[in-house]
Every structure is written in C-alpha cells, then in structure tokens.
Amino acid sequence: MRGTALRGHAPTSLKPVRILLWHGYLLGGTGSNVYTRALAREWMRAGHDVTIVCQERHPERYDLAGARVVVPELPGGLLPVFVLDEYEGLEARLLQDFTGEQRAAYVEANAQALRALEPADVVFANHVLLGGPVGRASGLRYAVKAHGSELEYSMRGRPELERWGAESLADATAVFVGSEHIRSVLEDVVGHIDRVHEVPPGVDVEEFVPEERAAALAGLIEESRCDPTDGDERHPDPGNAERFAEFFAEPAPTVVYVGKLIENKGVQILFEALQSVDARAVVVGFGDYRSELEARAPDRVLFTGALEHRHLVHLLPLADVSVVPSIFPEAFGMVAAEAAAAGVPPVVADHSGLAEIAAGIAAEYPAAFAGLTSFPSGDAAALADRLRTLLALPERAELGLAARRAVERNWSWTRVAVRLLEPLRRG
Numbered sequence: 001m002r003g004t005a006l007r008g009h010a011p012t013s014l015k016p017v018r019i020l021l022w023h024g025y026l027l028g029g030t031g032s033n034v035y036t037r038a039l040a041r042e043w044m045r046a047g048h049d050v051t052i053v054c055q056e057r058h059p060e061r062y063d064l065a066g067a068r069v070v071v072p073e074l075p076g077g078l079l080p081v082f083v084l085d086e087y088e089g090l091e092a093r094l095l096q097d098f099t100g101e102q103r104a105a106y107v108e109a110n111a112q113a114l115r116a117l118e119p120a121d122v123v124f125a126n127h128v129l130l131g132g133p134v135g136r137a138s139g140l141r142y143a144v145k146a147h148g149s150e151l152e153y154s155m156r157g158r159p160e161l162e163r164w165g166a167e168s169l170a171d172a173t174a175v176f177v178g179s180e181h182i183r184s185v186l187e188d189v190v191g192h193i194d195r196v197h198e199v200p201p202g203v204d205v206e207e208f209v210p211e212e213r214a215a216a217l218a219g220l221i222e223e224s225r226c227d228p229t230d231g232d233e234r235h236p237d238p239g240n241a242e243r244f245a246e247f248f249a250e251p252a253p254t255v256v257y258v259g260k261l262i263e264n265k266g267v268q269i270l271f272e273a274l275q276s277v278d279a280r281a282v283v284v285g286f287g288d289y290r291s292e293l294e295a296r297a298p299d300r301v302l303f304t305g306a307l308e309h310r311h312l313v314h315l316l317p318l319a320d321v322s323v324v325p326s327i328f329p330e331a332f333g334m335v336a337a338e339a340a341a342a343g344v345p346p347v348v349a350d351h352s353g354l355a356e357i358a359a360g361i362a363a364e365y366p367a368a369f370a371g372l373t374s375f376p377s378g379d380a381a382a383l384a385d386r387l388r389t390l391l392a393l394p395e396r397a398e399l400g401l402a403a404r405r406a407v408e409r410n411w412s413w414t415r416v417a418v419r420l421l422e423p424l425r426r427g
Contacts (some may be wrong), residue, residue: 017421018049020114021067022125022134024080026087027056028308029234029286030260031334032126032147035201039124040067042202042417051120053113055079057088072113075105080130082153083262084288086233095129095154096161106130111137122173122424128190129155132168143174143424148182148331148353151189166190174423178332179353185329197423200356202413203337207309210343210400211317217248220314233286237305247302248318253279253391256319256344258312258335261287264328266349272380273325274298277387282315316342321390324348327378333357337411340403345396347386350374360410364402369395 023036040050044065051068059069079087080095111134123142125131127150135142155161169175175196177183224241259265280300284307322339329352336346336357348354358374372390375382
C-alpha cells in the first residue's frame with residue numbers, strides 16, 4: 001500500500017480497498033475539488049489504495065498522501081462544466097451545450113481510462129452527470145456522489161439530462177448526498193433512486209484550528225510570498241503579502257467571505273449589510289461577477305483573488321465572523337464548517353444545505369445565541385443585525401470554540417471517509 005498513517009490517523013483494521021476516485025475537474029479551488037483531494041488523502045492515510053482520475057495538471061501542489069493521479073486526454077479538449085471558468089489546456093463548455101456525440105465521446109474517454117486501471121474494488125465518481133455515466137460505462141462496480149451544482153445548474157428543467165442522470169444511477173452500488181436538501185433535489189430532478197446514503201462532506205480539523213493573531217498574520221504573509229504572479233484568476237492576486245500586512249496592521253472587526261464571485265453567491269447582500277455595520281471585510285474568490293462586486297464594495301473591503309487552504313488556515317483566525325450569504329441552494333456549507341473549525345462563528349443564509357450547517361452549530365451554542373448562526377436568505381438588514389450582535393458579544397470567542405466542537409462532532413474528514421465506505425463494503 002502507498003498510503004501511510006499521518007498526523008495520528010491509524011490505518012484501518014478492515015481489509016484495504018482499491019478505489020478509483022473519478023472527478024472531472026481539478027483538485028484545488030472550489031468545493032467538489034477540495035472534497036476529492038481530501039477524500040483521497042483520508043482514504044490513503046487509512047491504508048486504502050487510491051487512484052484519482054481527473055484533469056489536475058499540477059497534483060504536486062496538494063497533499064494527497066501518495067495517491068496516484070491519472071489525467072485522461074479529452075476528445076477535442078472539451079470539458080463539460082456547470083459554471084464557465086478557465087481551465088489550463090482545455091475548452092470549458094456548459095454541459096447542456098454539448099451535443100450527444102460530444103457527451104458520448106467524453107464519457108468513453110474517461111471510462112476507458114478507468115478500465116485501464118483495473119482491477120479495482122469500486123469506482124467512486126463525482127457528480128450525477130457526468131460521474132454516473134462514466135462509472136456505468138466503465139463496466140466496474142461504481143458509486144456516485146451528487147454534489148448539487150450539476151443538478152441545479154445543468155440538469156434541472158432539461159428532460160434529456162434528467163433522464164440520463166436517472167438511467168446512470170440505476171446500476172450504482174450506492175448514491176451519496178451531502179445533506180437532506182440535496183437528497184430532496186436529487187429526487188426532484190431524477191425521480192426516486194434506491195440506495196441513497198446521506199453523508200455530509202468533511203473538514204480537516206487538524207488543518208483548520210484556532211490560531212493566535214500574530215502567528216496567523218505571519219503565516220498568511222509567508223504563504224502569500226510564495227504565490228505565483230501570473231495573474232491567473234484561479235491564483236491569488238499578486239501583491240497579497242503586502243496588502244495583508246497593511247490591512248491587518250491594526251486590529252479591527254473583520255468579516256470574511258470565501259467562495260465563487262458569481263451573483264448567486266450573494267456577496268452583494270453582504271455588502272449591503274456592511275453599510276450599517278462597523279466592520280471591514282475580506283472577500284476571497286474568483287468569478288465573472290468580481291468587477292461588479294468591486295464597483296459595489298463599501299469602504300474597507302479587500303479582494304484577494306482565489307486562495308488555497310494553506311492561506312485560509314491563517315486568514316480565517318484573523319476574522320471575527322465568516323459569512324455565507326448565498327441566494328441559491330447549496331449542497332453543504334463547507335466554507336462555514338471550515339471557519340467554525342478555525343474558531344470563527346459563521347453566519348449563513350437560512351436555506352438548503354446551509355441551514356443544516358447552521359442547525360448543527362446552533363446545537364452547540366447556548367440557547368440565547370442559537371439564532372445567530374443564520375439569517376433569512378437575501379435579507380441584508382437581518383444579516384447586518386446578526387453581524388452587529390456577534391461583533392459586540394464578549395462571548396464571541398466562546399461561540400467560536402462551540403462552533404469548532406460542532407465540526408469535530410459532525411464533520412471531520414476521518415469520520416466521513418469511513419462512513420462513505422460502509423455501504424460499499426456491505427454491497
């Protein structure tokens with residue numbers, strides 16, 4: 001086995017499993033990318049044998065605990081996506097804009113890559129489309145993880161894609177959803193599916209921890225000095241080290257947002273709320289709405305571009321509150337859970353998978369403060385009220401530690417990795 005036990009992770013006493021972990025995209029940046037690399041790392045640490053089949057050209061940038069990475073060549077260099085972004089060496093095109101022939105060619109190229117890696121105990125494929133069709137076409141035993149973006153952005157309301165998703169899941173050994181909300185969305189979009197298991201995504205509770213302010217700032221600046229300066233939107237903004245040093249030179253109430261810069265993420269709601277809150281803000285992410293947000297931003301807002309976990313583990317402890325103001329359904333509040341693990345109280349829009357995060361954290365809060373974990377979606381005044389209350393609380397640090405306890409109890413990656421294999425072992 002290539003995997004080793006790291007940082008206190010003991011190898012499993014159960015028989016090791018050979019897993020082909022299929023993901024159509026990269027290993028850094030957005031939620032499903034982070035999910036894939038974290039899962040590969042945890043399974044490797046537990047003694048399993050993991051090969052990731054994805055489009056990541058630079059796997060050496062990430063701690064995969066020895067997992068192998070295979071990059072299939074895509075026909076015509078075409079990559080089906082749910083939200084348009086730039087991808088090195090590929091032409092990203094919305095899944096719904098692919099022709100039937102292009103979809104079939106993409107599926108077969110990836111299925112062939114999986115077959116070339118036999119034998120394997122299971123293919124664990126991300127996204128109903130196109131993970132389901134790829135897993136099914138491989139001829140191997142497969143499970144599918146629904147992430148939500150494919151369901152909401154590409155499949156819903158498109159009968160051909162909805163039928164294809166349902167057909168692709170019919171033979172899966174297991175289908176995983178990250179929340180009750182995504183279970184409901186999955187059924188809305190593809191109809192009833194058997195063998196659906198609800199397992200939330202995880203958080204690395206050893207990486208995201210509370211950190212003393214001076215050490216956090218020094219770590220953030222040091223990491224930022226190592227950033228590339230190529231101006232790629234998926235990379236941090238050039239000059240971040242100097243900007244962070246200046247921005248955090250003096251303590252002040254600080255709110256942080258981490259996520260895509262697209263309209264559906266609701267950053268504009270946060271900006272409206274900040275108009276009546278005495279706080280500065282850090283906005284982390286990339287996307288086609290950035291220029292509009294920069295034009296709308298109130299005073300004392302720092303845009304950083306995309307940041308990786310190596311930055312966020314230091315940035316989050318420098319914030320007083322984390323906000324997830326999305327106005328569109330979310331599968332899970334990964335960013336909120338990571339902030340909570342770092343001891344930063346999160347405030348999230350009260351809907352979809354975000355509401356489940358809020359409920360889990362509220363359960364650890366004293367009853368008087370339970371309502372501070374969420375606000376009605378799109379309600380900037382309510383968000384402003386939550387922020388003013390949290391920023392004024394002498395007990396805010398204690399709430400941050402309570403939020404971390406919720407993460408340790410519910411969402412550690414070690415526990416998630418074990419739970420995902422349980423139905424596969426039974427099957």
